[in-house]
Amino acid sequence: MRKEYGCVLDLTQISAFAGLRPVGSGRGLIVRERIGLALATVMVRKGRTAALAAAVKEQFDIALPAGPHGSGSDSTSFLGTGPGRWLVTHDARTPGFVDSLSRKLEGLASVVDQSDAYGVLRLSGPSILEVLAKGVAIDLSAPAFPAGSVAATVVAHIGVTLWKVDETPTIHVAVARSYAGSFLHWLETSAAIYGMIME
Amino acid sequence: MRIPCPFCGPRDITEFAYHGDATLTRPAPGDAAMHDYVYLRDNPTGVHREHWYHSAGCHAWLTVTRNVSTHEIVGAEMAHKEAS
Ligand SMILES: [Zn+2]
Numbered sequence: 001m002r003k004e005y006g007c008v009l010d011l012t013q014i015s016a017f018a019g020l021r022p023v024g025s026g027r028g029l030i031v032r033e034r035i036g037l038a039l040a041t042v043m044v045r046k047g048r049t050a051a052l053a054a055a056v057k058e059q060f061d062i063a064l065p066a067g068p069h070g071s072g073s074d075s076t077s078f079l080g081t082g083p084g085r086w087l088v089t090h091d092a093r094t095p096g097f098v099d100s101l102s103r104k105l106e107g108l109a110s111v112v113d114q115s116d117a118y119g120v121l122r123l124s125g126p127s128i129l130e131v132l133a134k135g136v137a138i139d140l141s142a143p144a145f146p147a148g149s150v151a152a153t154v155v156a157h158i159g160v161t162l163w164k165v166d167e168t169p170t171i172h173v174a175v176a177r178s179y180a181g182s183f184l185h186w187l188e189t190s191a192a193i194y195g196m197i198m199e
Numbered sequence: 200m201r202i203p204c205p206f207c208g209p210r211d212i213t214e215f216a217y218h219g220d221a222t223l224t225r226p227a228p229g230d231a232a233m234h235d236y237v238y239l240r241d242n243p244t245g246v247h248r249e250h251w252y253h254s255a256g257c258h259a260w261l262t263v264t265r266n267v268s269t270h271e272i273v274g275a276e277m278a279h280k281e282a283s
């Protein structure tokens with residue numbers, strides 16, 4: 001189509017896991033892509049952990065987790081991914097969320113927008129733990145990994161951030177967008193015997 | 200072999216990168232001490248302290264105490280005091 005002095009393509013927003021499709025015949029794994037999330041990494045400045053925790057409490061009413069745990073809800077969550085480092089997810093479609101987060105934590109933490117950097121899947125279903133066990137080398141069962149737990153680890157050499165939101169169980173997984181296709185290939189292959197459906 | 204990361208919990212060795220002897224301090228450049236630091240390394244048996252980087256996990260540097268004869272991991276702590 002013609003725009004100003006040249007022809008450009010209209011850009012279409014394609015989500016990281018746009019290739020999601022049902023696999024097999026069962027309903028063992030239920031998958032939904034979380035589209036339109038605002039994501040940011042938050043890294044605390046030297047010696048400001050207590051002040052950052054106070055600001056997060058005041059601004060979001062969220063207790064900043066000290067270890068590999070998540071606080072908040074699907075709307076806004078702070079996920080502990082390393083010492084002094086969190087992945088923040090926001091699903092309330094607030095325009096300019098990451099910019100406002102950055103202003104609210106000014107001087108306390110470095111905030112980097114990751115909204116286009118990760119694809120995020122919500123996984124559930126009766127065979128979820130059997131499927132994930134084929135690639136995740138940590139115990140995701142309830143005693144070892146209760147709801148609220150967060151893990152940064154690898155699946156098939158692909159870095160992932162996993163977090164369990166309830167004991168159904170429902171597990172969310174964030175994958176670097178450029179690896180989404182490779183991760184999906186692993187997921188489809190691993191889930192095929194149980195069947196994988198879209199929600 | 201598993202390393203008990205103080206942040207992540209026990210993780211497989213493949214998530215970590217080895218980064219050598221944690222008992223040495225890098226000297227100022229240019230003097231003879233640098234030669235010794237680079238080339239004159241002991242080859243101890245038994246319990247050793249070494250740096251490992253949790254590259255596929257929390258990205259923290261750890262000081263791991265490991266028995267290099269048996270590969271038993273005796274302990275692991277954050278290399279950086281403020282991180283712990
Ligand atoms: Zn770790």
